[in-house]
Amino acid sequence: MLTVKNVRKTYVLRNMTVQALRDASLVAEPGEITVVYGPSGSGKSVLFNLIAGFERPDMGEIIYNGLRIDRLTWRELISFRRGSLGYCMQKNIIFPRMKVVDNIALPLLIRGVNRVEARRRAEDLARKLNIEYTLYREGYTLSGGEQRRVVLARSLVTDPHLLLIDEPTSGVDEENKVYIWKTIKERVGGNTVTLIATHDEFIKERADKLFKIERGITMNI
Numbered sequence: 001m002l003t004v005k006n007v008r009k010t011y012v013l014r015n016m017t018v019q020a021l022r023d024a025s026l027v028a029e030p031g032e033i034t035v036v037y038g039p040s041g042s043g044k045s046v047l048f049n050l051i052a053g054f055e056r057p058d059m060g061e062i063i064y065n066g067l068r069i070d071r072l073t074w075r076e077l078i079s080f081r082r083g084s085l086g087y088c089m090q091k092n093i094i095f096p097r098m099k100v101v102d103n104i105a106l107p108l109l110i111r112g113v114n115r116v117e118a119r120r121r122a123e124d125l126a127r128k129l130n131i132e133y134t135l136y137r138e139g140y141t142l143s144g145g146e147q148r149r150v151v152l153a154r155s156l157v158t159d160p161h162l163l164l165i166d167e168p169t170s171g172v173d174e175e176n177k178v179y180i181w182k183t184i185k186e187r188v189g190g191n192t193v194t195l196i197a198t199h200d201e202f203i204k205e206r207a208d209k210l211f212k213i214e215r216g217i218t219m220n221i
């Protein structure tokens with residue numbers, strides 16, 4: 001289970017402060033898909049970065065299976081991410097000169113899985129996400145929507161227990177949204193906590209649980 005309790009995050013810039021999150025709270029249960037939706041700039045990506053432990057909140061608590069993410073040391077964070085987390089970030093970060101198959105397989109290769117097995121699992125996901133035809137091309141040759149699915153596949157390839165997916169369908173057509181949804185849904189095992197941030201009605205309609213966020217404040221609906 002993931003619990004976010006009264007989280008606040010303020011950025012202090014040179015001559016102003018930005019209140020990215022004022023009071024964000026949510027509970028995401030294993031086996032369910034929890035969707036956080038809200039307008040651009042409402043704090044979705046900041047919230048996900050805090051859950052992933054990339055940044056720390058000013059106030060509040062983030063608890064994953066009893067673990068206070070907001071209090072972990074850097075060393076503990078590395079092991080938390082390696083052991084539990086799959087994070088499909090909003091931005092498409094792809095190694096341009098690396099083959100797509102290895103871009104997807106990378107988290108497995110880092111964990112010491114042999115290349116044949118790692119590629120097999122990457123290929124399987126690519127097939128489901130309808131990007132199989134790109135697998136043996138270099139990353140830079142892909143379109144935005146294709147890259148989106150590579151980044152999503154990379155976050156799924158380790159079968160993580162905590163899955164954060166920030167805007168899975170941006171730049172993707174309606175037909176491929178169906179593949180994306182099916183692939184995510186299929187991966188959600190009984191003990192997987194899955195969070196998706198989106199503005200997309202297609203995803204919103206299919207959520208098990210919905211949280212609305214506006215100007216850094218969450219609402220349970």
Ligand SMILES: Nc1ncnc2c1ncn2[C@@H]1O[C@H](COP(=O)(O)OP(=O)(O)OP(=O)(O)O)[C@@H](O)[C@H]1O
Pocket residue numbers: 011013018019020038039040041042043044045046047090
């Ligand atoms: N590093 C930062 N420094 C200052 N302000 C930031 C920083 N990161 C985010 N913000 C601000 O925090 C607010 C929330 O940003 P966030 O990226 O979480 O929005 P979002 O809901 O993900 O939007 P979108 O739907 O466009 O992705 C925005 O006003 C943004 O400008």
Ligand SMILES: [Mg+2]
Pocket residue numbers: 044045046090166
């Ligand atoms: Mg965002």
